[in-house]
Amino acid sequence: MVTNLPAEAKAKWLKVLEARTIEEKIKALEDFLSAVPKHKGTENLREWATKRLAELREELEERKKKSVRRGLSFLVEKEGAAQVVLVGLPNSGKSLLIQRLTGARTRVSDVPFSTTFPQVGMLKYEDIYFQLVDTPPILPGRGPFNNRVMGLCRNADLIMIILDATRDVVKDYLDIRGELESAGILLSKAKGRVEIERYKTGKVGIKVTMMGELVDATIEDVKRLLASYNIHNAHVRIIGRVTLDDVEHAIFGNVQYKPSIVVVNKIDVGDVRAVEYLRKNTDVEGSILGVSALTGQGLEKLGELIFKELEIIRVYTKSPNSGVSDKPLILRKGATVLDVAKRIHKDFVENFHYARVWGPSSKYPGERVGLDHVLMDKDIVEIHLKE
Ligand SMILES: Nc1nc2c(ncn2[C@@H]2O[C@H](COP(=O)(O)OP(=O)(O)OP(=O)(O)O)[C@@H](O)[C@H]2O)c(=O)[nH]1
Ligand SMILES: [Mg+2]
Known part of the structure; x- marks a missing residue:
């Protein structure tokens, strides 16, 4: 409605x-x-x-x-390639995990609610860093920190749900997911969804890209609805089956999808079958990883999992007369040469002539490509401008 x-x-x-x-x-x-x-x-x-x-x-x-x-x-400024917020019940091991993974001096204790403020640590993965955020525990439906932890999750690039293998992981997972959902944070991509990107300056008008269908409305209806909210400059993407209602939700931004990873901690003392049990009895879409923050088991896999779930790629830029940058640009999977040009400077889009690409997306080293060339992780891009 x-x-x-x-x-x-x-x-x-x-x-x-x-x-x-x-x-x-x-x-x-x-x-x-x-x-x-x-x-x-x-x-x-x-x-x-x-x-x-x-x-x-x-x-x-x-x-x-x-x-x-x-x-x-409670405000945590983002640093590194992405911000990962850990969320879990008291004593699940969030603080010890961050300490082990990043060396941050978090407070670890048997006493529940030992963490009362977010704290950060940086996790190195190959040549990039992820910012891990330790949070106070939530208690589904009643915890004193629930709202503020949900605020942190809303701002995160990825949510890491920490479960305790000595407890009922299915119940705890569903409880935590329920808490996130009631705050408008969804862990699985809805089949149909709407993305609205508002332009502050520059472009004028509403552009609607259909990658699906509008079930109960026309594009004109969408434009009218946006206009009634005084939104006149925006790019709207319709993905899958979408109703006008979904469009309005997207205007409010009150429901959003977040990628996530489920970590089952304390496998050194908990049920060895906890991961399997969780997989069988829930519809977790993403990765589930069993670890022990105490013994370190499984921790080495986390960086790669985070990278994979984030659906990002690293692209290295190079100018025609110099070496390759050692700090990659972090882009969304499916990003093109245009996205790289935009990141460097708007002049690079306006004066773009061609680009050369080395790496996984190129047919041969130094392939000459245009703005719409789709890049892959670890590509090197060299942009040539018009004289
Ligand atoms: N055996 C075992 N104990 C662990 C593991 N991870 C954490 N613990 C212990 O569990 C207790 C709670 O750990 P914390 O890291 O403080 O848990 P937390 O999730 O940060 O707790 P809150 O701050 O209350 O939310 C501590 O006594 C830890 O030593 C693990 O993998 N195995
Ligand atoms: Mg803690």
Whole structure:
């Protein structure tokens, strides 16, 4: 059901998007909520906005406390090739895992809730680093940190669910997944989905790319709906079977997919069949890895798994007269030479002449290609500009 929001509420949503500080965000979200009429069609939206508001208020509270003066905060700035947030129940071993994987001095203890603030460590994988974020534990449905941990997950590039092999891993997994879902974070890609990329400057108009079908609407309906939210510059991708309702969800961004990995920890003391048991009794789509943070078993596989689930590639640039950069660009799988050019400088798109590619995507070393050439992990790209 499309929410049928009054114009006033739609305008207020725009203010939410524009808000910069936490205080502004809270104020804007409160204003928005008060303008949303209460009926069945807006139920999910209201629940989501209320949760989001609780999250922001807790964050603000936290900042006001003296702990923040010591430099502790729930905000974690991204570093490295991707941010991976660990989420799990108390005592599952999140802090010990991060300590073992990155050397970060996290607090490890038998006492549940020993972690009360996020802490980071950098995990090296070949020539890149992933930022791992240790978090306070969640208790499905009732934990004091749930909202803020969900806030961290929402911002993450990948979520790592940590289970304890000495417990019922199926129940714990489903509980954690349920908590994420109720915060609008989905662990599997919906069959149909909508992606809206808003342009701040430059391009004008709404471009709709169909990689699927609109079940109950036309492209014109989509444009009208966006216009009613004052969105006039955007690229909309329709993937799979999609309803107008899905388009509206995408406008709010209240449901989003996150790649994930499930780590079953404590296999040194837990049931050896825990991984198999989880695989059989759930529909986990991604990787499940059994490890022991204590003995180190299985930990060596994590970097590669993270890389794989993120669906990213590394591309090295080279200029015509010099060597290859040693720091790769991190791009989405399926990225093209155009994406590389954009990353370097907008002049590189405007003045692009051709590129040469060495590596897995090239037919022969130094193959001459255009902007639409699809790149692969470990390619080297050299861009030539018009004279
Ligand atoms: N045997 C065994 N014990 C582990 C393993 N990983 C963690 N532990 C122990 O489990 C307890 C909890 O570990 P932590 O890393 O503090 O757990 P946590 O998930 O960070 O706990 P909270 O901060 O409360 O969420 C500690 O006593 C650890 O030594 C493991 O792989 N095997
Ligand atoms: Mg901890």
